[in-house]
Amino acid sequence: MPAVETVTGATASWDLYERGCPSRDLLDRIGDKWSILVLGELGEHGRSRFTELRNRVSGVSEKMLTQTLRALESDGLVLRTVHATVPVRVEYELTDLGQTLRAPLRALTEWSLQHTDEVLAARAAYAARAEHGA
Amino acid sequence: MPAVETVTGATASWDLYERGCPSRDLLDRIGDKWSILVLGELGEHGRSRFTELRNRVSGVSEKMLTQTLRALESDGLVLRTVHATVPVRVEYELTDLGQTLRAPLRALTEWSLQHTDEVLAARAAYAARAEHGA
DNA sequence: TGGCCAACTTACCAAGAGGTGGCTACTTAC
DNA sequence: GTAAGTAGCCACCTCTTGGTAAGTTGGCCA
Numbered sequence: 001m002p003a004v005e006t007v008t009g010a011t012a013s014w015d016l017y018e019r020g021c022p023s024r025d026l027l028d029r030i031g032d033k034w035s036i037l038v039l040g041e042l043g044e045h046g047r048s049r050f051t052e053l054r055n056r057v058s059g060v061s062e063k064m065l066t067q068t069l070r071a072l073e074s075d076g077l078v079l080r081t082v083h084a085t086v087p088v089r090v091e092y093e094l095t096d097l098g099q100t101l102r103a104p105l106r107a108l109t110e111w112s113l114q115h116t117d118e119v120l121a122a123r124a125a126y127a128a129r130a131e132h133g134a
Numbered sequence: 135m136p137a138v139e140t141v142t143g144a145t146a147s148w149d150l151y152e153r154g155c156p157s158r159d160l161l162d163r164i165g166d167k168w169s170i171l172v173l174g175e176l177g178e179h180g181r182s183r184f185t186e187l188r189n190r191v192s193g194v195s196e197k198m199l200t201q202t203l204r205a206l207e208s209d210g211l212v213l214r215t216v217h218a219t220v221p222v223r224v225e226y227e228l229t230d231l232g233q234t235l236r237a238p239l240r241a242l243t244e245w246s247l248q249h250t251d252e253v254l255a256a257r258a259a260y261a262a263r264a265e266h267g268a
Numbered sequence: 269t270g271g272c273c274a275a276c277t278t279a280c281c282a283a284g285a286g287g288t289g290g291c292t293a294c295t296t297a298c
Numbered sequence: 299g300t301a302a303g304t305a306g307c308c309a310c311c312t313c314t315t316g317g318t319a320a321g322t323t324g325g326c327c328a
Contacts, residue, residue, distance in 0.1 A: 014247055017171060019193030024171075026253055027246040031165035037151060037158075050305055059153030061287060066306065076256025086295055087304045097252055104245045107238035112161040113148055118231055119160055122210025184275055195317060200276060220325060221274045270328090277322075285314075292307080298300085 029075065030101065034060055034068040039094070040109055042078065043102045047093040077101065163209065164235065168194055168202040173228070174243060176212065177236045181227040211235065 014023040029035060037057045042048060045056070054065055069092060072078040077098035083089040094102070148157045163169060171191045176182060179190070188199055203226060206212040211232035217223040228236070 014250060016174065016243060016247065017190055017192055022254060023246045023250045024167075026250055027170060027243060028167045030246070031167070031170060031242070033158075033162045033165070036161060036165060040150065051303095056151055058151055062306075063288090063308095064286065067286090074257050074260040075253045076260070077253075082305095088294080088306090090305060097249065097256070100249065101245060104238070104241040107241050108165070109150055109157075109161060111235060111238045112157045112164070113150065115231065115234065116148060116157045116160055119209045119211075120156060122231070123208050126208040126210075188275095196276070197278095197318090198316065201316090216275095221272090222276090222324085224275060272327085273325100275323095277320100279320085280318085282317085283315085285312100287312085288310085290308085290310105292305100294304095295302100297302080 026075075029071060030077075030105075032068070034064055035072060036105060036109065038065070038068050038072065039077065039098065039101060039105055042092060042094050042098070043105070047091050050090050050092070053092065072098070160209075163205060164211075164239075166202070168198050169206060170239060170243065172199070172202050172206065173211065173232065173235060173239055176226060176228050176232070177239070181225050184224050184226070187226065206232070 014021050016024050016027065018024075030039070034057070037060070038053060041053060041056055045052075048056075050065070050069075053069075054060060054062060057065070060068075069078060069080065073080050076095055079093050079095050079098075081091045081093075083091070148155050150158050150161065152158075164173070168191070171194070172187060175187060175190055179186075182190075184199070184203075187203075188194060188196060191199070194202075203212060203214065207214050207226075210229055213227050213229050213232075215225045215227075217225070
């Protein structure tokens with residue numbers, strides 16, 4: 001089974017294809033719909049406030065945004081700073097660890113933007129084939 | 135920005151941060167837990183049979199595997215070939231479009247494998263902080 | 269005749285995702 | 299006095315996700 005060495009800094013070898021692998025869980029978390037968008041936003045715009053994120057990530061509910069930000073914070077990807085000013089101001093930004101995720105995530109989002117046409121066409125063709133067969 | 139040439143020749147510009155954007159849906163589909171693993175497997179091992187995939191992607195149920203493969207097929211990422219041999223043999227492989235996803239996906243899975251330690255440590259620290267605060 | 273294989277498909281059910289709306293505390297502005 | 303704004307939390311409720319398990323198809327072998 002996956003040999004894991006923690007705090008000591010020894011190497012851990014994990015297998016994504018094994019159930020219960022923590023890397024698999026992590027992958028699932030960062031592959032989450034809202035996580036990708038929030039991380040992308042923070043990557044592009046830098047430090048942002050809660051309402052800015054809510055407005056820029058269209059369609060996210062406050063609950064989901066809070067939940068997503070909390071998870072990212074607990075994973076060490078996002079830093080949350082509370083300013084004790086008079087209307088309370090909270091700012092979010094990527095941590096160093098979060099920064100390292102920018103490139104992989106951007107690769108994925110760019111792929112998505114660039115190949116949406118092809119995928120849409122493929123779906124239409126697939127649907128047509130299915131209808132023809134039925 | 136995302137200016138894409140469609141079949142008709144018209145340019146479509148999509149914004150991931152807009153609700154209902156097809157690219158966002160697509161991102162969600164390929165960011166799916168099982169999709170990532172299945173695509174990864176097909177990328178590494180090449181053409182594979184149903185049961186091979188089921189065995190190699192530990193923990194996936196037949197239902198989910200079928201569902202995932204169907205979605206990937208309809209999206210034009212995976213090619214499904216049925217051999218009318220005696221016990222029916224079905225093989226799956228990446229299409230050309232699917233191949234273009236390998237690099238972005240590998241970037242993500244490698245990130246995940248490489249940073250699991252740090253994330254686990256961050257979670258522990260966060261939990262400790264929360265406990266201390268409570 | 270009966271059972272077996274692959275690759276599903278379907279029915280059923282529990283858990284969780286995620287939306288809505290109300291509540292908070294604090295202060296400034298009307 | 300009251301409304302508004304910030305950054306949430308909480309309870310409630312619904313809809314989806316996804317797991318389990320059983321059925322199916324269709325030649326073939328004993």
